[in-house]
Amino acid sequence: MKVAVIKYNAGNVQSVLYALERLGVAAELTDDQEVISKSDKVIFPGQGEASTAMRYLKERGLDKLIPELKQPFFGVCLGQQLLCEYSEENDTPCLGVFPVKVKRFVPENKELFKVPHVGWNNIFELKSPLLEGLNDESFVYYVHSYYCEVSDYTIAKTNYVLDFAALMHKDNFYTMQAHPEKSGLVGERILRNFLDL
Known part of the structure; x- marks a missing residue:
C-alpha cells in the first residue's frame, strides 16, 4: 500500500510519519502531484497557520489537485x-x-476556557467506519484555536466552549481535528481504521 503524506510547510508532520511506521506503513512525505495522485491513501496533517499553508498549496498546484482526488484522504488538525x-x-x-466554516473559539468565560484548546477531550455521537471499535468515552488530544462548525458532515463531536466537529466525512474525504499520533491507542485505532478503509 502506497501512502502519501502531503508536505506543505506545516509543523508536526514527522510525528505522523512515526505513527504510521508503528503501524507498519512507510509513508512518503511529498508535495509532488504525481506521487500524491498515484498513492492508495493520502494523509494531510499539520499544525500551522491557514493563509501561509494555503499559499504553499497554491504555489504547487495542490489546491486544484486535492479536491479532485478519489482515493481515501485523511485531513488532520490544520489539514x-x-x-x-x-x-x-x-x-x-x-x-x-x-x-x-472554520471559526475561532471566543469563550465568554476566559478563566474556564483557555484558547488554544490544549489537552484531552472525549469524542461523542460517533457515526463512521473510521471510528469502529471506539465509543463516547474515547479521548483524543487537541491543540487548536480554531474549530470546524457542526454540519451534516460531522461524524463525531467534541465539546469545548461549544459543540464542534471533531471528525468529518464526505465521499472519500475524512478529517479529524485532534492529533491521532498524540492520542494513544484511540488515535492509533483511528489511523488503522483509515488505512483499512
Whole structure:
C-alpha cells in the first residue's frame, strides 16, 4: 500500500510519519502531484497557520489537485480546517471540499476556557467506519484555536466552549481535528481504521 503524506510547510508532520511506521506503513512525505495522485491513501496533517499553508498549496498546484482526488484522504488538525471553504484565521479562503466554516473559539468565560484548546477531550455521537471499535468515552488530544462548525458532515463531536466537529466525512474525504499520533491507542485505532478503509 502506497501512502502519501502531503508536505506543505506545516509543523508536526514527522510525528505522523512515526505513527504510521508503528503501524507498519512507510509513508512518503511529498508535495509532488504525481506521487500524491498515484498513492492508495493520502494523509494531510499539520499544525500551522491557514493563509501561509494555503499559499504553499497554491504555489504547487495542490489546491486544484486535492479536491479532485478519489482515493481515501485523511485531513488532520490544520489539514481538516483547510478542507473547509473558509477560515477566520487571517480571513482565508480554503479548499472547499466541505461547505463548512472554520471559526475561532471566543469563550465568554476566559478563566474556564483557555484558547488554544490544549489537552484531552472525549469524542461523542460517533457515526463512521473510521471510528469502529471506539465509543463516547474515547479521548483524543487537541491543540487548536480554531474549530470546524457542526454540519451534516460531522461524524463525531467534541465539546469545548461549544459543540464542534471533531471528525468529518464526505465521499472519500475524512478529517479529524485532534492529533491521532498524540492520542494513544484511540488515535492509533483511528489511523488503522483509515488505512483499512
